[in-house]
Amino acid sequence: QVQLVESGGGLVQAGGSLRLSCAASGNIVRFNAMGWYRQAPGKQRELVARITTLNWTSYADSVKGRFTIARDRAKSTVSLQMNSLKPEDTAVYYCNKDPPYKLVNGDDYWGQGTQVTVSS
DSSP, X not given: OOOEEEEOOEEEETTOOEEEEEEEOTTHXXXXXXXXXXXXXXXXXXXXEEEOTTOOEEEOTTTTTTEEEEEXXXXXXXXXXXXXXXXXXXXXXXXXXXXXOBOTTSOBOOOOOEEEEEEO
């Protein structure tokens, strides 16, 4: 059974920091590349940070130098440390395997996500 539970979002002023956490069921974190995705109103969901099974990381240009993704295989969690937050970072943030899990109908599977709101 696949379970992805994001937490740690909230309201923060521009320039502030938040740390998001993703709890995943079973061996999802242990055996897969993982990513943090975000979706802002009116925009496509985008991959902002990725970590491979060998812990190589990559980031979208928009967050590079500000966000850090990490995994903890023992705790089956993936985190996203977000610093120097900007209003344009406002979005719902999701974690998932990369590429995301597919539902039987062909759509990607997503958890509930966690809302990040950055005020100006």
